[in-house]
Amino acid sequence: MPTISLNLPGLGLKARNDGAEAQHDAPALPRSPVQARQLSKRFGANTILDNLDLDIRAGEFVALLGRSGSGKTTLLRALAGLDRISSGTLDVPQARAAVFQEPRLMPWKRAWRNVTLGLKIEQPRERALAALEEVGLAHRENAWPSTLSGGEAQRVALARALVREPQLLLLDEPFAALDALTRIRMHQLILSLWRQHRPSVLLVTHDVDEAVLLADRVLVLEKGRIAADIAITQQRPRSADAPQFQKVRAQLLQLLGVEIEAPAEAQPEPQTPTPIIAPFNFSNFSI
Numbered sequence: 225m226p227t228i229s230l231n232l233p234g235l236g237l238k239a240r241n242d243g244a245e246a247q248h249d250a251p252a253l254p255r256s257p258v259q260a261r262q263l264s265k266r267f268g269a270n271t272i273l274d275n276l277d278l279d280i281r282a283g284e285f286v287a288l289l290g291r292s293g294s295g296k297t298t299l300l301r302a303l304a305g306l307d308r309i310s311s312g313t314l315d316v317p318q319a320r321a322a323v324f325q326e327p328r329l330m331p332w333k334r335a336w337r338n339v340t341l342g343l344k345i346e347q348p349r350e351r352a353l354a355a356l357e358e359v360g361l362a363h364r365e366n367a368w369p370s371t372l373s374g375g376e377a378q379r380v381a382l383a384r385a386l387v388r389e390p391q392l393l394l395l396d397e398p399f400a401a402l403d404a405l406t407r408i409r410m411h412q413l414i415l416s417l418w419r420q421h422r423p424s425v426l427l428v429t430h431d432v433d434e435a436v437l438l439a440d441r442v443l444v445l446e447k448g449r450i451a452a453d454i455a456i457t458q459q460r461p462r463s464a465d466a467p468q469f470q471k472v473r474a475q476l477l478q479l480l481g482v483e484i485e486a487p488a489e490a491q492p493e494p495q496t497p498t499p500i501i502a503p504f505n506f507s508n509f510s511i
């Protein structure tokens with residue numbers, strides 16, 4: 225007689241129809257909304273993603289690091305449904321939205337119209353305004369994209385993502401083109417929006433500090449697969465000066481192939497006077 229297993233989530237019960245006793249297991253975890261199995265992506269003869277497995281849990285903030293050309297954007301585009309995968313399986317929520325390095329606003333549409341662009345929804349203006357309000361830009365609803373600063377334009381792009389009420393928010397280096405101060409403000413904004421709406425987030429970044437500052441988990445992509453998966457347990461708000469932060473940063477830099485010299489004070493005293501070289505400053509270090 226064939227065995228049919230019926231998983232009853234949350235009960236840890238397996239019902240079988242083969243007469244055997246029901247087993248009591250550990251409670252089943254809810255299924256991850258993002259699941260990639262044996263996912264491969266090839267461009268011609270080049271295999272960029274190679275039988276990659278990935279899970280992102282509901283409401284989880286995951287950052288993805290990797291050397292240039294390792295396939296981060298390729299993975300993000302596959303998750304966004306912008307590119308087809310070559311083989312494997314990929315489950316993603318229908319409600320997903322992406323924000324890229326450049327805001328990609330239509331220059332001939334006012335800010336609020338950019339927010340609801342392509343959406344068939346009731347009361348689009350009110351919905352756009354509410355989303356702009358969330359990113360602190362309600363007062364610029366009628367602005368043309370050319371009159372917005374880089375940070376403002378990126379916030380309109382975020383509002384455009386929010387209005388779609390995504391279960392999965394894909395961020396491809398959205399802060400990379402911004403000045404340092406605006407980037408700090410954007411970090412705060414993205415965390416507060418994430419707390420409020422709790423989508424699953426995948427943030428592609430080159431900035432190790434940004435990854436450790438924001439994410440629950442940092443992944444490193446290498447040779448087409450997830451080569452490292454590091455949980456960040458430090459409580460938010462996180463300080464880059466905390467030993468915990470520095471330890472993870474050093475670990476990630478090492479995984480990314482960045483040689484780190486021991487801090488100057490750990491070096492033995494030189495016998496003869498040597499020119500003073502400022503210690504390497506890790507803050508905002510990016511690859």
Ligand SMILES: Nc1ncnc2c1ncn2[C@@H]1O[C@H](COP(=O)(O)OP(=O)(O)OP(=O)(O)O)[C@@H](O)[C@H]1O
Binds near residue numbers: 291292294297
């Ligand atoms: N449409 C395409 N056709 C052919 N090759 C592509 C295409 N898109 C990406 N690639 C190649 O796939 C590889 C990975 O590119 P991808 O942009 O995903 O890397 P990345 O990790 O995001 O890089 P970076 O950090 O520099 O942005 C690169 O070698 C790139 O040239």
